[in-house]
Amino acid sequence: MLTRKSLAIALMVAGSTVAVLAQPAAQAAAKRTLVRTGHLLDVKTGKVFDGQTIVVVGETIQSIAPTAEVQAQAGDAVIDLGGMTVLPGLIDVHTHLTMNTDFDPYRELTVTDAKKAINGVANARTTLMAGFTSVRNVGAGGYTDVDLRDAINAGQVPGPHMLVSGPALGITGGHCDENLLPLKYHLVGDGVADGIAEVQHKVRQNIKYGADLIKICATGGVLSKGDDPQASQYTLEEMQAIVADAHRLGRKVAAHAHGAQGILWATEAGVDSIEHGSYIDDAAIAEMKKRGTYLVPTLYLEDWQIEKGSLPAFYHQKMVDVSAVAKSNIKHAMQAGVKIALGTDAAVYPHGLNAHELDVYVNQLGMAPLAAMQTATLNAADLMGWSAKTGALEPGKWADIIAVDRNPLDDVRVLQDVKFVMKAGVVFKGPRD
Ligand SMILES: [Zn+2]
Numbered sequence: 529m530l531t532r533k534s535l536a537i538a539l540m541v542a543g544s545t546v547a548v549l550a551q552p553a554a555q556a557a558a559k560r561t562l563v564r565t566g567h568l569l570d571v572k573t574g575k576v577f578d579g580q581t582i583v584v585v586g587e588t589i590q591s592i593a594p595t596a597e598v599q600a601q602a603g604d605a606v607i608d609l610g611g612m613t614v615l616p617g618l619i620d621v622h623t624h625l626t627m628n629t630d631f632d633p634y635r636e637l638t639v640t641d642a643k644k645a646i647n648g649v650a651n652a653r654t655t656l657m658a659g660f661t662s663v664r665n666v667g668a669g670g671y672t673d674v675d676l677r678d679a680i681n682a683g684q685v686p687g688p689h690m691l692v693s694g695p696a697l698g699i700t701g702g703h704c705d706e707n708l709l710p711l712k713y714h715l716v717g718d719g720v721a722d723g724i725a726e727v728q729h730k731v732r733q734n735i736k737y738g739a740d741l742i743k744i745c746a747t748g749g750v751l752s753k754g755d756d757p758q759a760s761q762y763t764l765e766e767m768q769a770i771v772a773d774a775h776r777l778g779r780k781v782a783a784h785a786h787g788a789q790g791i792l793w794a795t796e797a798g799v800d801s802i803e804h805g806s807y808i809d810d811a812a813i814a815e816m817k818k819r820g821t822y823l824v825p826t827l828y829l830e831d832w833q834i835e836k837g838s839l840p841a842f843y844h845q846k847m848v849d850v851s852a853v854a855k856s857n858i859k860h861a862m863q864a865g866v867k868i869a870l871g872t873d874a875a876v877y878p879h880g881l882n883a884h885e886l887d888v889y890v891n892q893l894g895m896a897p898l899a900a901m902q903t904a905t906l907n908a909a910d911l912m913g914w915s916a917k918t919g920a921l922e923p924g925k926w927a928d929i930i931a932v933d934r935n936p937l938d939d940v941r942v943l944q945d946v947k948f949v950m951k952a953g954v955v956f957k958g959p960r961d
Pocket residue numbers: 622623624666667873
């Protein structure tokens with residue numbers, strides 16, 4: 529057992545936050561870091577193993593073995609997480625890191641792409657420090673998420689591993705358009721595309737400018753003016769064209785969908801995930817199960833909105849209507865066995881509170897704690913196509929490691945206070961004394 533002083537030294541050897549930020553992640557030294565764990569949670573089985581040491585070399589986990597079998601060698605850095613519960617870094621598959629929590633839509637119109645990128649720098653750090661070592665960012669103007677991802681990968685700024693979509697595709701006047709100003713201003717959302725030819729062009733344009741996946745708006749939404757969350761927006765044929773092009777070019781498709789018809793059409797078109805799913809019905813549930821489509825509920829934001837939100841009137845009633853039915857419909861889908869990946873819509877509530885979504889799953893919807901943990905690890909990694917890279921603590925995967933005070937299977941709320949964060953072998957947050 530290390531003393532506090534030696535722990536501090538060990539963390540410094542591993543690299544203090546400030547020092548690490550100055551160097552690209554790729555330059556993380558190829559020496560060994562031994563992470564001595566108190567309790568190691570296997571998110572596949574729910575088993576807890578005491579006294580394990582995770583050997584980290586460069587960005588990845590080299591081995592995991594009982595601590596007695598792993599002697600420190602000269603030059604090894606040692607991190608002592610004795611007494612803590614260690615688990616894989618969490619994953620949020622629905623974030624908007626370049627956006628801030630701001631419900632004055634007319635003020636949002638004044639936000640430049642440069643400001644979005646700066647927002648992204650701050651929010652990426654906040655999200656990482658909350659224990660989320662990977663995110664899928666689904667919707668950002670001006671490809672600001674592409675630049676944020678690249679800056680994080682280059683080690684310029686701290687943040688989670690990111691997959692990004694660029695601007696979300698949507699119909700003219702739909703949830704992903706800008707409907708706030710009259711015609712004379714000719715304001716059009718970055719991702720607006722109508723008809724087969726235009727959606728094909730937009731998919732290809734997003735990929736050209738750096739998108740890892742394609743986000744579409746299949747139905748109306750809540751935080752948009754003049755549209756109906758229950759109404760389908762893209763047609764089945766348009767979505768089939770989007771999915772065909774995206775998949776052919778190696779990109780997955782995430783579909784914002786509240787209304788039941790839009791969920792069903794998007795699923796039939798072959799999208800990889802349904803985001804929100806508020807009005808999901810039995811027909812959509814059956815089709816999603818048949819195809820293995822993921823559902824990404826975003827429910828904590830409703831609690832936060834009810835408690836602290838201040839939406840303009842043309843958003844507020846839609847939030848009330850959707851909130852009245854979403855949790856019971858999502859609970860029904862969960863119980864029916866639809867695959868769930870954790871996503872939060874971070875930006876609709878303040879960034880960094882992402883783990884509150886797990887509290888909703890377990891303590892409001894009755895999901896088993898281990899199943900909830902898997903939505904934020906194994907399932908989320910699977911949806912992102914990153915099962916070989918993250919989502920579990922295993923040799924060969926990124927050393928994305930977090931630690932909390934107690935076993936989250938006893939109380940998932942402990943994940944709202946993550947004490948230690950390592951991403952790709954670099955320590956960003958140390959345990960507090
Ligand atoms: Zn969203």
